[in-house]
Amino acid sequence: MRQHEAVINVMEEHGGYATLGFLNQEVLKVKDCVWKTKTPFASIRRIVQDERFFFKIKPGLWALKSYKEKLPTDILPTKEISKSQKEEFNHTYYQGLLVEIGNLKKFQTFVPNQDKNRLYLGKKLSDITTISDIYKFSYDHIVRMTQTIDVTWFNERNMLASLFEIEHSTPMYNSLLKFIELQDFYTDFRIVADDARKKEFQSKLSLEAFKPIIKRVGFWSYNAVAELHSKTSELISIESKLRL
Structure with a gap:
């Protein structure tokens, strides 16, 4: 062959x-x-x-x-599919990539309850995340807010490791407000969006309100997420071959 x-x-x-x-x-x-x-x-x-x-x-x-x-239309949307549905399909796709990257890196992965039944490459997001209920890592109001974040990676101690918000067209300001509420935790914050929104991200992050987290919030483009997904898979494949 x-x-x-x-x-x-x-x-x-x-x-x-x-x-x-x-x-x-x-x-x-x-x-x-x-x-x-x-x-x-x-x-x-x-x-x-x-x-x-x-x-x-x-x-x-x-x-x-x-x-x-x-x-399927969630993989390749037809002309009949509305703009909002296409955005939802894209949003779920990048959620799925981030979940799989987290899984490959041995993190525990979580998505919001309202997203669990959304389809990622023919599977429900709940089928690929490793935990169904968020850990009670802090006060109730902090946990409730965190479980609305698009993708969460937890470390082996069941504490926050990385948090991701995917912003196709919605205001980034709201995501940054969530991150500022979690500034006391030793975690990484990432905004995932199209490259075209990077200047908007930089502008919003430079506001005085976000000064405490300005060095902790990163911008990942869709292309960067896809590349990280493929490169992480390459590494895992090599490690498996070497039985590391």
């Missing part, structure tokens, strides 16, 4: 689409395909860009051209 055929085979077995991170973990397991290259992950990245067989849906997500008319 040729290398591009192995990629096609893995995609076909999973509905005709896959994240680059998923391909990094699964394609090399195909028994009938030999990867003699020293850079197999670079080869996979090159293969999915072959427009004869594949097309890009969004950062980190690829599909087979032969499946284009068969893909």
